Amino acid sequence: MFAFNNALARMFDLFYTPFRSFHPVWGLLAMSAVTGLILLFIWKYTTNQKQMKAVKDRIKMHFIEIRLYQDDMGIIWKTQARILKQNLRYIVLVLVPALVIIVPVVFILVDMDHRFGREALEPGESALVKVKFAGRGGLPEVTIRAPEGVVVETPRLRIPVEREVDWRIRAEREGDFDLAFVVDGDTYTKRLTVGNSTRRFSFIKGQATVEEAFFNPGEDPLPKGSLIESIEITYPEMRFRFESWVGHWLTLFCVFSLAVGFGLKPVFNVE
Amino acid sequence: MRMGRRTCWIAGLAIFGLGLLVLGPSSGPASAAGGKKVLVLGFDGMDPNLSKRLMEEGKLPNFKRLADGGGFSKLGTSIPPQSPVAWSNFITGQNPGGHGIFDFVARTPENYLPFLSTSVTDKKGTRLLRRGTAFWEILEDHGIWNSVLRVPSNYPPVDMKGPSLSGMGTPDILGTYGTFSFYTTEPQVGGDVEGGKIIEVKMRNNMIESSLVGPRIGEGGDAVKVEAPFTVWVDPEEAVAKIRVGDEEFVLAQGEWSDWKPVEFKVMSKGMEILLSLVGQTSSLHSIARFYLKEAHPEFNLYVSPLNFDPFYSPPGTSICTPDGYSKKLAKEIGYFYTQGMAEDTWALNEGRLNEKEFLQQSEFVLQERIRMFRCELEHFLQKEQALYFCYFSTTDPLSHMFGRFMDPGHPLNYPDEFEKYGDVIPHYYTRMDSVLGYALDRVGEGTTVMVLSDHGFTSYRRSFHLNTWLYENGYIQLRDKRKKSSGEFFVNVDWRKTRAYALGINCLYLNLKGREGYGIVKPGYEADQLLAELVEKLEAITDPKTGEQAILRVYRSSEVYSGDAIESAPDLVVGYNAGYRASWETALGKIPNPEKGFFGDNLKKWSGDHCMAAEIIPGVLFTNKPLRIPDPSLVDLAPTILNEFGIEKTPEMIGRNVFAEGPETGSRVESVMR
Structure with a gap:
C-alpha cells in the first residue's frame, strides 16, 4: 500500500510540477478540470448510454403528459408514479459507474487534501506539534530535538488526560526538516515542511496501518506498536479567497470539476 | 491581404497611445509636476515643550530637519482639549459649535443620561454624530484621491471612494471603547473593573x-448573550x-502573547452556517483577540484583549472602512490589526491586570501594526499624481497618559525605583515617531507638502477635582436622599426639580435650563446669565487647600467661544483646569462623592498624564516642510490650508486661515481666544 501510494504521489507531483511557482489555486483548478474530464469519460464508458437516454426521454415524456392532462388528477398521479419508477431505474443505471468513479476520486481527494488543505509554514511562522501516546497510564518522558533552522519556543506541555505532549515550534528558514522525539531511548521523527509551494506534505504521522497509509500518505509511518500513537503538526489551514467569498478547497473542487464535466457533456456526447 | 510597413507603424503607434491612455497617470512614478500631493501625519498628544527639548538634545533629527527647513509651532487646540473634540476641529475646520463634539461624553437633556459623543447605535444602525464636512470629502468632490487612516471622530467613516479606516471612537464587538477580559483562579472581590471583565x-x-x-x-427580553x-x-x-x-x-x-486569533460567535446552527458559507x-x-498568559502557576491568570472586529468581515449594522472591503484588502497585505479606536489597553494597566512592561509590549503591537499600515498605504499614495494621505498614530497619547508620572517627580504616584526604569519611556516613543517621520520624508521627496500635527500637548495630572461635589456643597445640586450626601453614577440621587447646574463629561458644565432639560428650573435669559456669571467667578476662585494653587485656570462660556449650528447642544460652561488638575473620573460620569472627603483628591491612578485642562496651557504641535506665515496656527486652520494646497477655497463654515499665507484674518475666528 505504501509503495502504491508513493507511486501515485509521484504521478501527482508530475502533474503539479508546472504549477509549483504559481498560487495554489491554479494547480487546484487544473486538477479539478482534469478530474471533471476523467469523470466524464468514466461515466461515458461505464454507463449504458442508450438505456440512460431512453430513461431520460421517458421522464421528459411523462412531464409533457402532466402538462397535457393537468386537469385529470388520475392521470397525474399515475404519471408521478411512472416518473418515480424511471428515476429509480436511472439510479440503478448510475450505481455501478458511481462506484467505479469513487475509487479514483478518493485517491485524488486524499492527495489534494495534502496539497491544498493546509499551508506549509512560512519562515518565521510558528506551529503546534502534538505527540499522542498509545496505551494507558502515566505519560512517558519525551524530549524534542529540533534541527538547525527550527526553534522550539515553549517548554513541553503535558496533558495527561489526553495522553498528549505539545510544543510550539518556529521555522526559521525554508526547507524540509526532521523533528526528532526521544521516548525511552527510542527516537521517532516527523517531517516539517517550510516554504511556499504546491507540494504534498503530511500533517500527521501515525502507526503503520492500511488506514494510515491511505489517509496520511507522504511519510513513512511510525512502527506498529510504538509508544507514540501519532505526531501531528498543526499547519495553518489553507483558505481560498475571491472577493467576499472565503472557502475550503473542496468547495472550489466540486464547483469547478462539475462545471467542467457538465460543460463538456455535449462536446463528448455524454448522457 | 498583407498590411503595408507604414500601416504597421501607424497601428503600432495607435496601440502604444491607447496603452498610455489606459495605464494613465496613476501607473507612473511619483511626481510633483502637474499635481499637488499632501502628506499629513497625526501624532496624538505630542507635546511642543517636550518635542522642543528632545530636538535640542538631538533626539528627534527628522523633526528638526522638518522644523529647520519649514516650520515648527505650537498649535492652538480645541476647547476643551480632548481628542474627539480637537480632531473634529482639524477635520471640519470648525470649532465644536460647528461640528457638535464637545466632550468624550454628551448627555440627553431630557433624562440627563450620558452617551459617547461621536457616534450612536440604534435600530437604523450606527451613525456618526460629528457634523460638518470633512476636508477630504471636499477633495473627493474635486476629484482628488485621498486616503485617511485612523483619524479620530470618524466612526463610522464618512462615505468615500478613497480608502479610509475609522479610528478613535470605533468600538470593540461589545460596543464599548475596549473591554478586556481577565480569567483568573484567584478569588475575586468586586467583580468587573473599569474597562474590563474579571472572570473567576x-x-x-x-x-x-x-x-x-x-x-x-436581539432586543429586549429576547436578547441573548453569545459566547465563544x-x-x-x-x-x-x-x-x-x-x-x-x-x-x-x-x-x-x-x-x-499570542498572535491575533479569530474568535467566532455563532448565531445560527452549524448547518446553516455551512450553507451560508457556500455563497460567501x-x-x-x-x-x-490576543491572549496573554500572565501566570500559569500557582495561580492561573490569562488576559484577553478587547474583541476587535475581524477586518476580513464587514461588521453587522456598521462599517469601519471605505470603500466596503478595504479593511479586508489591508488585512491581506499587512495581516490582522487592531480595529478598535484607542487600542493601547490603558484600563488594563490602570486596573493592575497588566503591569508597565506588559502594557508596553501591548502598545508595541499597536505601533508595529500602525507602521505597517502606514507604509502599505504610503506606497499607493506615492503612485498618485495628485493626492492627500493622512495617517494617525495614537502611541504618544496613551503612553503620555500612563507614564506621565515618570516625567513628574512631584506626582503623588511616583516610586523612585520605577522612575529610573520608566523615566525614558515617553521620550523613547517620541524618537519612534521621529523614525516614522524620517521614513516618510525619505520616501515622499521634495514635491510633497508634509504636515505633522498633534491635537494637544500633555502635562502631569496630580490632583482630581470633584466638580459635582463642589456644586452640591455650594447648593447648585440638591439630593433626593439628603442623608446620603452623595450620589452614584448618572446622578441617581439627584433631585432635578431643585438642581440648578450639573457637570458631566470631563470639562462640561450644564445649567438645568427650563425648556431644554427634562426637569429644568433655571429660566433662560437673565436668570441663566446671572447664574453663569456666578459660577464662573466662584470656579475660577477655587484653590487647592493642599497646594494653595488655583485649580481652575479659566471657565469658558460656550456662547463666547463657540460658533455654528450645533451650539444648541453645547455645554453652558467649559471648565479649563490648571496644569496638574483635572475633573475626577467620578465627575465625568455624573457621580457625586461624599463631600466629607473634600473636593480634591490625589490622583493615585497610573493614568497620570492628561490634557483635559485649559486649552491655553496644552497646545499641540505643528511641523511643516513649508514656512509658516502666521504666528499662531490652530487646529481649525489646517483644513483650509490643506484645501488651499490643492487650490480649493475653504467653505463658508470653516473659520480657519491658510497657515502658509500671510494676509488679513478672514471669517469669524472665535478660536483666536486660544492664542
Missing part, C-alpha cells in the same frame, strides 16, 4: 473551561498552557 475560573485536572463573552443579540467557549490545558509543572478557541489551538509560555455569507459575529 476553576482548574480541574489542569484544565479550565470558560467562554469569551460576546455581545447581546474555550479550553485551557496547563502543564502540571511547567509554566506553559495550551488554549483552544474555535478551530484554533495554540501554546503559550508564561509571559507570552456568514451569520456569525467575527472578531479577533
Whole structure:
C-alpha cells in the first residue's frame, strides 16, 4: 500500500510540477478540470448510454403528459408514479459507474487534501506539534530535538488526560526538516515542511496501518506498536479567497470539476 | 491581404497611445509636476515643550530637519482639549459649535443620561454624530484621491471612494471603547473593573473551561448573550498552557502573547452556517483577540484583549472602512490589526491586570501594526499624481497618559525605583515617531507638502477635582436622599426639580435650563446669565487647600467661544483646569462623592498624564516642510490650508486661515481666544 501510494504521489507531483511557482489555486483548478474530464469519460464508458437516454426521454415524456392532462388528477398521479419508477431505474443505471468513479476520486481527494488543505509554514511562522501516546497510564518522558533552522519556543506541555505532549515550534528558514522525539531511548521523527509551494506534505504521522497509509500518505509511518500513537503538526489551514467569498478547497473542487464535466457533456456526447 | 510597413507603424503607434491612455497617470512614478500631493501625519498628544527639548538634545533629527527647513509651532487646540473634540476641529475646520463634539461624553437633556459623543447605535444602525464636512470629502468632490487612516471622530467613516479606516471612537464587538477580559483562579472581590471583565475560573485536572463573552443579540427580553467557549490545558509543572478557541489551538509560555486569533460567535446552527458559507455569507459575529498568559502557576491568570472586529468581515449594522472591503484588502497585505479606536489597553494597566512592561509590549503591537499600515498605504499614495494621505498614530497619547508620572517627580504616584526604569519611556516613543517621520520624508521627496500635527500637548495630572461635589456643597445640586450626601453614577440621587447646574463629561458644565432639560428650573435669559456669571467667578476662585494653587485656570462660556449650528447642544460652561488638575473620573460620569472627603483628591491612578485642562496651557504641535506665515496656527486652520494646497477655497463654515499665507484674518475666528 505504501509503495502504491508513493507511486501515485509521484504521478501527482508530475502533474503539479508546472504549477509549483504559481498560487495554489491554479494547480487546484487544473486538477479539478482534469478530474471533471476523467469523470466524464468514466461515466461515458461505464454507463449504458442508450438505456440512460431512453430513461431520460421517458421522464421528459411523462412531464409533457402532466402538462397535457393537468386537469385529470388520475392521470397525474399515475404519471408521478411512472416518473418515480424511471428515476429509480436511472439510479440503478448510475450505481455501478458511481462506484467505479469513487475509487479514483478518493485517491485524488486524499492527495489534494495534502496539497491544498493546509499551508506549509512560512519562515518565521510558528506551529503546534502534538505527540499522542498509545496505551494507558502515566505519560512517558519525551524530549524534542529540533534541527538547525527550527526553534522550539515553549517548554513541553503535558496533558495527561489526553495522553498528549505539545510544543510550539518556529521555522526559521525554508526547507524540509526532521523533528526528532526521544521516548525511552527510542527516537521517532516527523517531517516539517517550510516554504511556499504546491507540494504534498503530511500533517500527521501515525502507526503503520492500511488506514494510515491511505489517509496520511507522504511519510513513512511510525512502527506498529510504538509508544507514540501519532505526531501531528498543526499547519495553518489553507483558505481560498475571491472577493467576499472565503472557502475550503473542496468547495472550489466540486464547483469547478462539475462545471467542467457538465460543460463538456455535449462536446463528448455524454448522457 | 498583407498590411503595408507604414500601416504597421501607424497601428503600432495607435496601440502604444491607447496603452498610455489606459495605464494613465496613476501607473507612473511619483511626481510633483502637474499635481499637488499632501502628506499629513497625526501624532496624538505630542507635546511642543517636550518635542522642543528632545530636538535640542538631538533626539528627534527628522523633526528638526522638518522644523529647520519649514516650520515648527505650537498649535492652538480645541476647547476643551480632548481628542474627539480637537480632531473634529482639524477635520471640519470648525470649532465644536460647528461640528457638535464637545466632550468624550454628551448627555440627553431630557433624562440627563450620558452617551459617547461621536457616534450612536440604534435600530437604523450606527451613525456618526460629528457634523460638518470633512476636508477630504471636499477633495473627493474635486476629484482628488485621498486616503485617511485612523483619524479620530470618524466612526463610522464618512462615505468615500478613497480608502479610509475609522479610528478613535470605533468600538470593540461589545460596543464599548475596549473591554478586556481577565480569567483568573484567584478569588475575586468586586467583580468587573473599569474597562474590563474579571472572570473567576476553576482548574480541574489542569484544565479550565470558560467562554469569551460576546455581545447581546436581539432586543429586549429576547436578547441573548453569545459566547465563544474555550479550553485551557496547563502543564502540571511547567509554566506553559495550551488554549483552544474555535478551530484554533495554540501554546503559550508564561509571559507570552499570542498572535491575533479569530474568535467566532455563532448565531445560527452549524448547518446553516455551512450553507451560508457556500455563497460567501456568514451569520456569525467575527472578531479577533490576543491572549496573554500572565501566570500559569500557582495561580492561573490569562488576559484577553478587547474583541476587535475581524477586518476580513464587514461588521453587522456598521462599517469601519471605505470603500466596503478595504479593511479586508489591508488585512491581506499587512495581516490582522487592531480595529478598535484607542487600542493601547490603558484600563488594563490602570486596573493592575497588566503591569508597565506588559502594557508596553501591548502598545508595541499597536505601533508595529500602525507602521505597517502606514507604509502599505504610503506606497499607493506615492503612485498618485495628485493626492492627500493622512495617517494617525495614537502611541504618544496613551503612553503620555500612563507614564506621565515618570516625567513628574512631584506626582503623588511616583516610586523612585520605577522612575529610573520608566523615566525614558515617553521620550523613547517620541524618537519612534521621529523614525516614522524620517521614513516618510525619505520616501515622499521634495514635491510633497508634509504636515505633522498633534491635537494637544500633555502635562502631569496630580490632583482630581470633584466638580459635582463642589456644586452640591455650594447648593447648585440638591439630593433626593439628603442623608446620603452623595450620589452614584448618572446622578441617581439627584433631585432635578431643585438642581440648578450639573457637570458631566470631563470639562462640561450644564445649567438645568427650563425648556431644554427634562426637569429644568433655571429660566433662560437673565436668570441663566446671572447664574453663569456666578459660577464662573466662584470656579475660577477655587484653590487647592493642599497646594494653595488655583485649580481652575479659566471657565469658558460656550456662547463666547463657540460658533455654528450645533451650539444648541453645547455645554453652558467649559471648565479649563490648571496644569496638574483635572475633573475626577467620578465627575465625568455624573457621580457625586461624599463631600466629607473634600473636593480634591490625589490622583493615585497610573493614568497620570492628561490634557483635559485649559486649552491655553496644552497646545499641540505643528511641523511643516513649508514656512509658516502666521504666528499662531490652530487646529481649525489646517483644513483650509490643506484645501488651499490643492487650490480649493475653504467653505463658508470653516473659520480657519491658510497657515502658509500671510494676509488679513478672514471669517469669524472665535478660536483666536486660544492664542
